[in-house]
Amino acid sequence: MNEDIPQGGSIGEYYDNYKQTQAELILIYSRKTKNAIFAIAGIWLVSELLGLAMANVFTTEILLSISLAPAILIAAGFFALKQPLAAIIVAAVVFAGFWILTILVVGGIGAISGLLIKVVIIYFLITGFQNAREANRIKKEIA
Secondary structure: OOOOOOOOOOHHHHHHHHHHHHHHHHHHHHHHHHHHHHHHHHHHHHHHHHHHHHHOOOOHHHHHHHHHHHHHHHHHHHHOOOOHHHHHHHHHHHHHHHHHHHHHHHOOHHHHOOHHHHHHHHHHHHHHHHHHHHHHHHHHHHO
């Protein structure tokens, strides 16, 4: 009946082990959030480069401009190790901002162009948000 409870340990040891396990879970969920943000940055950069290759308009200015969003996302990915929820929110705001900018510049066609890529990015945003929310919940629990 009491086979699950090890004998001879103090309550303090169990609590310390619990806190250590929770800290490891925070790190795991933060890394999953970081990986989701890095995946978004990679997908975004590859899709933009493919669009440039199809249009055959490689210039330095355009390459720098399409590298802006992935660079911001990579920075947010590193920030996710410390603050995963804030980092995924930054990634979502960057994605939404560039999507709205595309609609304003190109018109309504900008809303649906590259829809498959946008759906994949939204999937990673949702996955990253779930992991970040779980890491945040555990942080609050052990604090």
